[in-house]
Structures are given as C-alpha cells and as structure tokens.
Amino acid sequence: MPKIIKNGQVVDDNWQVWRDAETLPSTDHVIVPLALWQQQRDALLALGEIAVYLASDESPKSLSDDDLSALSFVAVDFPKFMDGRGFSYARELREQRQYQGEIRAVGDFIRDQLFYMKRCGFSSYALPSDELEAALASLNDFSESYQPGVDQPLPLFRRRQA
Amino acid sequence: MYAYDQYDRQIISQRVAQYRDQTERYLAGKITEEQFLPLRLQNGLYVQRLAPMLRIAVPYGTLNSQQLRKLAFITREYDKGYAHISTRQNVQLNWPKLEEVPDILEHLAEVEMHSIQTSGNCIRNVTADQFSGVAADEVEDARPWCEIIRQWSTFHPEFAFLPRKFKIAVCGSEQDRAAVLVHDIGLQIVKDESGNTAFKVIVGGGLGRTPVIGSVIHEALPPRHLLSYLEAIVRVYNQLGRRDNKFKARIKILVRAMGADAFKAKVEEEWAFIKDGNLDLPDEEIARAQSFFTRPDYEALENEDLQALALENVDFARWLNHNVHAHKQRGYAIATLSLKTTGVAPGDITAEQFEAVADLAEEFGFGEIRSTHQQNLVLPDIQQRQLFALWQKLVSLELASPTVGTMNDIICCPGGDFCSLANAKSIPIAEAIQRRFDDLDYLYDLGDIELNISGCMNACGHHHIGNIGILGVDKKGQEFYQVSLGGQQGLNASLGKILGPSFAQDEIPDVVEKILNCYLEKRHPEERFIDTYERIGLAPFKERVYA
Numbered sequence: 001m002p003k004i005i006k007n008g009q010v011v012d013d014n015w016q017v018w019r020d021a022e023t024l025p026s027t028d029h030v031i032v033p034l035a036l037w038q039q040q041r042d043a044l045l046a047l048g049e050i051a052v053y054l055a056s057d058e059s060p061k062s063l064s065d066d067d068l069s070a071l072s073f074v075a076v077d078f079p080k081f082m083d084g085r086g087f088s089y090a091r092e093l094r095e096q097r098q099y100q101g102e103i104r105a106v107g108d109f110i111r112d113q114l115f116y117m118k119r120c121g122f123s124s125y126a127l128p129s130d131e132l133e134a135a136l137a138s139l140n141d142f143s144e145s146y147q148p149g150v151d152q153p154l155p156l157f158r159r160r161q162a
Numbered sequence: 163m164y165a166y167d168q169y170d171r172q173i174i175s176q177r178v179a180q181y182r183d184q185t186e187r188y189l190a191g192k193i194t195e196e197q198f199l200p201l202r203l204q205n206g207l208y209v210q211r212l213a214p215m216l217r218i219a220v221p222y223g224t225l226n227s228q229q230l231r232k233l234a235f236i237t238r239e240y241d242k243g244y245a246h247i248s249t250r251q252n253v254q255l256n257w258p259k260l261e262e263v264p265d266i267l268e269h270l271a272e273v274e275m276h277s278i279q280t281s282g283n284c285i286r287n288v289t290a291d292q293f294s295g296v297a298a299d300e301v302e303d304a305r306p307w308c309e310i311i312r313q314w315s316t317f318h319p320e321f322a323f324l325p326r327k328f329k330i331a332v333c334g335s336e337q338d339r340a341a342v343l344v345h346d347i348g349l350q351i352v353k354d355e356s357g358n359t360a361f362k363v364i365v366g367g368g369l370g371r372t373p374v375i376g377s378v379i380h381e382a383l384p385p386r387h388l389l390s391y392l393e394a395i396v397r398v399y400n401q402l403g404r405r406d407n408k409f410k411a412r413i414k415i416l417v418r419a420m421g422a423d424a425f426k427a428k429v430e431e432e433w434a435f436i437k438d439g440n441l442d443l444p445d446e447e448i449a450r451a452q453s454f455f456t457r458p459d460y461e462a463l464e465n466e467d468l469q470a471l472a473l474e475n476v477d478f479a480r481w482l483n484h485n486v487h488a489h490k491q492r493g494y495a496i497a498t499l500s501l502k503t504t505g506v507a508p509g510d511i512t513a514e515q516f517e518a519v520a521d522l523a524e525e526f527g528f529g530e531i532r533s534t535h536q537q538n539l540v541l542p543d544i545q546q547r548q549l550f551a552l553w554q555k556l557v558s559l560e561l562a563s564p565t566v567g568t569m570n571d572i573i574c575c576p577g578g579d580f581c582s583l584a585n586a587k588s589i590p591i592a593e594a595i596q597r598r599f600d601d602l603d604y605l606y607d608l609g610d611i612e613l614n615i616s617g618c619m620n621a622c623g624h625h626h627i628g629n630i631g632i633l634g635v636d637k638k639g640q641e642f643y644q645v646s647l648g649g650q651q652g653l654n655a656s657l658g659k660i661l662g663p664s665f666a667q668d669e670i671p672d673v674v675e676k677i678l679n680c681y682l683e684k685r686h687p688e689e690r691f692i693d694t695y696e697r698i699g700l701a702p703f704k705e706r707v708y709a
Contacts, residue, residue, distance in 0.1 A: 145319070
C-alpha cells in the first residue's frame, strides 16, 4: 500500500488523486478536482468517502462551509514545487475558516518544504519520494519561528523571554 | 545595533545545519539540480559564469567591526581576498566553493551574520537609508522597524515561494536615500498631526525590464499594524501575482493590471481578517526593537570650524566637501568611504581594507559601519575634530576618493565579467568613464550627477534612476550600450528616457562627454544636470550626441 506522511509519521494510505474533472470515479477514497465536486457532489458522496483537491489557482473561497463538513479532507495540489499559492490556501482554511480536518499536500513538492507546510496548517503529505522516513526530519528543521503560524499562533515577540 | 538573543542564535545555527544537510544531499545526488536551485538561492548562492557567488546579508546596511574582520577572514580563507558591496547593501563573494558554503555560514553565524533570503522568490533582505540614526534630516530612525520586518520575514512559512523576488525598503528621513518609490514595498516614515509615527506605504515600484514608480496605498499606517498590513499585501500578491511569465511576475505588474485602488481594496479585505490579531505590534516590542538603536555615548562637543585646515590642504577640502555629511549630533559628522577608486571595480573591497575599516570604526567611532546602495561604506559617528586624522588614514588605504555624489561615484553591477545573466560587461565601462573624467575640478563643476551602469535588463546597477543611465544590451552577439537620461532617485524619483540607438563600448566616454558638454552650455547658473534636463528635455542632448 502507498505510504504518506501524516501527523508526523509514515503511514499506509489508500487515497488516490483523481484528476479527471469530467468522469466520476467508480470507488470512494478518491481526491477529486474542485470542478467535479461542484458538478457531481451528490453522486460522489454516494460512493462513500470523498476528498477534493484545490488546484493552485483555486482559492478555498470556492468551498462552502457545507462542502468542508461533507468532505473527508481537503487537499492542495502543487503543480510545480515552486508554485507557493497553496501555502496561503492552507493558512486560509485554518485561520479564516477554522477548518479542523486534514489538509493534505499532493502533487510536486519536496521534503525541504515540509517545515513551512506544517506551519501553514498542512497535516498530511503525499510526498513524491521513496525516502519518507528520512524526510520526517525536515518537518522539524527549526524549533523556533519568528512569525505566527498554524502550529504556533503567537509570534516570537509575544513569547520572547529575556 | 541589534544583538542576537538565544532565539536568534538558535534559528541561525539550525539554518546552518539545515543548509549543510541540503548541500550534502545535493552532492550525494539525492536532490536534483532543479530542486536545489531555490534552496541555494534562498541562501544567497548563485552559480555564475566563472564560479558560484555567495551573497551575504547585511540587514539594512548595518555592520560592526567584528563582522568586518570576519568577512576579511572569510575572503582570505574561502575566496580571493576581496569582496563586493552590492546595490542592496549586501556583501558578495565571487569565488566561494559550493561545498564550502556551509562552513562559511558557520563562520558568519559566529558574528550574527547569514545569507538568508538574499536571493530567490522570497522576501529579500530589507534595506534602509545608510544614514539611519545619524542623519541630520531624520524624521525617525528606520532601523528598529527594519529589524522588526527582518524577523517577520525570516523563514516566513507562507512566502518562501512567491511568484518572484520581493524587496522592501524603509526610509526615515526627509531626503529618500533608500529608493522607496522603486521597491516592491517602500515604507516612508512620516509623523501625523499629533507627532505620532506612521508609515506611508508604497507598493509596486521597481526597476528591471519594466521600471515603475510605486503607488501609495496607505498614507499613514499606524505602527502597530505594520506587520499585519505587510502580511496582507504579500498574501494578495502570493495568490494573484502572475506565475506564467517570469518577466511579468513582480508585484508591480499585478498592481498595474488591477489598478492601485483595486489592489488596495483587495489588501484591505485580506487585512480585515488579521488586523488586531497576533501580528499586532505591542508597544513593548516596539520599545524592545528601539532599545538596540539608542544613541551612542556622544561627547558634548561644539561644531568645529575646519576652514583653516581646508584652506591649507586642498585635497582634504575636497574630501570634506564631498564625502562628509551632516550629523544630527553637534560636533559629529558622517564620513563616506569611497569604494570607487579608479582602476578598482565599483564596490569592491579587499580583506586588508575590511580590517583597516574595522580598526578605524573602533578608533574614531563606536565600532559601527554602514554599507550603502551606492556601493560605498560609511563611518557614521566621527568627531568633527578628528576628520582630518581620519582622512589621512583613508588616503593611505585608497578609500578617500573625494568623488561621493559626483559622476564618478558610479553605481555599477558586476556585469559580464562575473554575472551569468549579463548581456555585457559593466566594470570596464565604469573605469573608462572614470579615466576620461579624472579632473576633479571638472567633476565638481558638473555638480551632482548620478551615473549608473547595468550589464542587463535586470537593472542591478539601477540604470533607470541614474541621471545618466547606461545599459548593456546584446546586439547580434556583440556587447552594446544603450544610454538614457533624466532618471533620478529619491522622493521625486523618475525613470530615464532612452537617448537613441546604442553604442559600442569604446564610444561611451565620447558619448558621455557630448552629453556633459551639452549640459555645460545650456545650464543656468547653479542648475543641476537633472534640472537642466527637465527644463530643456531630451532633444538637445540627442542632437548633440548623434550629430
């Protein structure tokens, strides 16, 4: 079974990314495009557990609160690892929408981005790498940060002790 | 200046470990070339024409003697014994080895230095007026605000993969020496009616291939909102900035496409979520930042009359007139150390000079040094009565070229001699101009003229805002130079207009001479080059040059 990083560990995972926006998948445990979700919401939910991925030009504003509670989780797709829009989307889901569920990174990204992703609110990573155990170290490249983030809402200047 | 505490030290040392691991994985073939690119760039490491180039951050241009000595050590141990001051106040090494960069970072960390975010598509090292804290025309010291911004932007988790690089500059004086109108964000410190500090926020300025003067989107932002407002701006840019075309990816293109008002509305919409939140700057944090930049222990002195000394020694008089600026403390002065000696690439400095300047800063000042975007160094706190003694030492170090603010104080990028982006060389052009116009009286008679040279469109040499701008272009594989006139920096910033078809390298000194002759003939008494240009326009210059 494929493996992902979730909540700081390497775990088995049977979710698949379904990139066809026109056709319904035949099983559940699929992460579908936003457009397919918007057109076929009921048919998808009838299959079972469904997640949606946001493409890099699709803001979380396209998902209603109702969508968020019906979905098993939300994924953010990185078409190229240099495309950093997804970092803002994860923060928006956590900090402006108070989304508590899983946020998964899918697509093209690298282990050296994991620390930033964690700070922005991602909780699972379908990292395209066969060295997931080694990659776990990158989640903790730093033990302190200056800015507020999802992992630590207080900026360092509110916590600093002389 | 700012001093690290245990948090800062830990973050910097974890950075060294992180980058060492990344470098090792790259050398072991576990990170691809494409993946390593942004990682090394965000650490200031370029792979250049001849060797890698490492850009070391000098936050808002502030250095101390200990740091200069360490830089001297590093240039000797890991490079060829010299370094370069960039137009963003940073220090560049031209010949480091990629595999030795982690060791260099470790040395830098010992003196609270690093190369974080000096390149790459992230928030770059924040720049400021080089005279912050000492300028006679200062409204408020920019450095505490720069330090607050430095910390907020360092390893910002959301903004490490922006559409393109992002530069912030802060100016706290009446005269703008930080080029705030041509940055992605420029912050101008102002005082409101009751004398409270506020920020004029300017976005979407920039040079490069599409030069734009920025738009004001907030006239007077209260300081406690500084970080939340900056975060809102960059968040909007991160989501809406173009990523399909590298040349259209800077925030200036987005602001222009949306219109400044619509952009502002978007920022305010985003700001509403985070305003008054955790990023709100408490008074205690502002006071903490300011506590690092208190006035040094100045002696109570009277202003000195240096006329007699100046009359006796014309060389000293020239230096005093051009390289010394007014200080806010009575009896003190600001001395600019010129890195524009003819025959040396503009901005280059040797290990020996670094060490000597470190000593001078301790002997004559409080051990502090500034780097400038004009590619010079500054000793900010010199007693006026010691200026002559300082000058004598600077002369023997070849740091006293009395040409600051003249045409020979050329801003110049490293160009085709070093940079792999360049279309043409720029250093030999600077040298040819300095050699042609080596008569100081002639230079002084010309008055304030800024001549800036870039080796390509990326405009590191700020050619658009030079009164005379020279841009290297590629014409069928040959190096040519396009000349523009009428640019200027400061709060009246304007962009130069192209004079006409480009010139071969050896024609440039003649072209510049014709431009100057035209100015000398047409100028009114006491009229600066830029004012004559604005009065008579481009045509008379064009006629003269292409006649």
